[in-house]
Amino acid sequence: MCGLPPGRPFLCVVVRHPCKLFIEFFIMKLTLAIQKSGRLHDDSMRLLKECGIDITNGVNKLKAEAGNFPLELYFLRDDDIPQYVEDNVADIGFVGENVVLEKKKQVIPCEPLGFGKCRLSLAIKKGDSFTGVADLEGKRIATSYPVILGDYLKSQGVSADIHEISGSVEIAPGIGLADAICDLVSSGSTLFMNGLREATTILQSQAVLIKNAGLPAEKEALLERLLFRIRSVKKARNHKYILLNAPNDRLDTILSLLPGMKSPTVLPLAEPGWSSVHSVLNENDFWNIIEQLRDAGAQGILVVPIEKMIV
Numbered sequence: 001m002c003g004l005p006p007g008r009p010f011l012c013v014v015v016r017h018p019c020k021l022f023i024e025f026f027i028m029k030l031t032l033a034i035q036k037s038g039r040l041h042d043d044s045m046r047l048l049k050e051c052g053i054d055i056t057n058g059v060n061k062l063k064a065e066a067g068n069f070p071l072e073l074y075f076l077r078d079d080d081i082p083q084y085v086e087d088n089v090a091d092i093g094f095v096g097e098n099v100v101l102e103k104k105k106q107v108i109p110c111e112p113l114g115f116g117k118c119r120l121s122l123a124i125k126k127g128d129s130f131t132g133v134a135d136l137e138g139k140r141i142a143t144s145y146p147v148i149l150g151d152y153l154k155s156q157g158v159s160a161d162i163h164e165i166s167g168s169v170e171i172a173p174g175i176g177l178a179d180a181i182c183d184l185v186s187s188g189s190t191l192f193m194n195g196l197r198e199a200t201t202i203l204q205s206q207a208v209l210i211k212n213a214g215l216p217a218e219k220e221a222l223l224e225r226l227l228f229r230i231r232s233v234k235k236a237r238n239h240k241y242i243l244l245n246a247p248n249d250r251l252d253t254i255l256s257l258l259p260g261m262k263s264p265t266v267l268p269l270a271e272p273g274w275s276s277v278h279s280v281l282n283e284n285d286f287w288n289i290i291e292q293l294r295d296a297g298a299q300g301i302l303v304v305p306i307e308k309m310i311v
Ligand code: ATP
Pocket: 035, 036, 037, 038, 039, 040, 076, 077, 078, 079, 095, 096, 097, 098, 099, 116, 117, 118, 184, 185, 186, 187, 205, 206, 207
């Protein structure tokens, strides 16, 4: 095919002209839609940077190009991203799961991205009692998520009056527009300031990578390269590299506490009777294991962040 190196995603286009035959080559690029500005923008750009992808121009424009990866970026409103990906205007997108579920477009979620974490919750006035979602039967609920809320209430056998509002949902009970709201929450401080309290969570959400359902094989291959980098960055964020000194007579106990990627590394120290032990720990087990290591006689414990983790 065009005599080009195998495995490189080139698109070969033959252009016919009355007197000549031009053959032009374009490098096939993956197009990625991210939020133009808002809560997901900075984390989306940071993830790309940590994946070693340089965005060379135009963050203030609608489009930008990666200098060192076949990737083009489109900056859009987050609500529009699923539609653009379904329509193949963008091949892939970074967007909140909440938006994906609300818009119900034909797109495929491929990878949770670990940022934009929030929950979609039902909230009621501070003084109102709440024993369960059945308490909302026949009530007016304001939300920007009528589809997710409607599906949830249906699954609970509750019938309520859903008022769709595009923004500032939290003020609806205060101005008499609704009895309750269903909105995104992270700390709960906005609810508190508006005299509301969280009653129950109906969805846990984070940003996800979505893809068009019919990507050609060349673009799937580019996506696999990007996903490989994203997974390595995510793994590194969740792990720490640990170095410690262990007395040889406690080595067995100390090693039994450490997982490592294959197994811990053990090197002799210059001081007789001591070893240096290196390992990788998961963030979730971290403090637990450090305490046990200290109790087992480990000394001089150093903990270092990992930039990338290829497994
Ligand atoms: P746009 O102008 O792109 O439409 P927006 O105002 O709809 O932006 P943001 O408030 O920037 O959207 O939120 C974007 C996404 O960030 C949400 O859809 C959600 O996935 C995530 N998010 C994380 N925490 C929160 C939060 N506390 N409140 C709202 N969204 C949050």
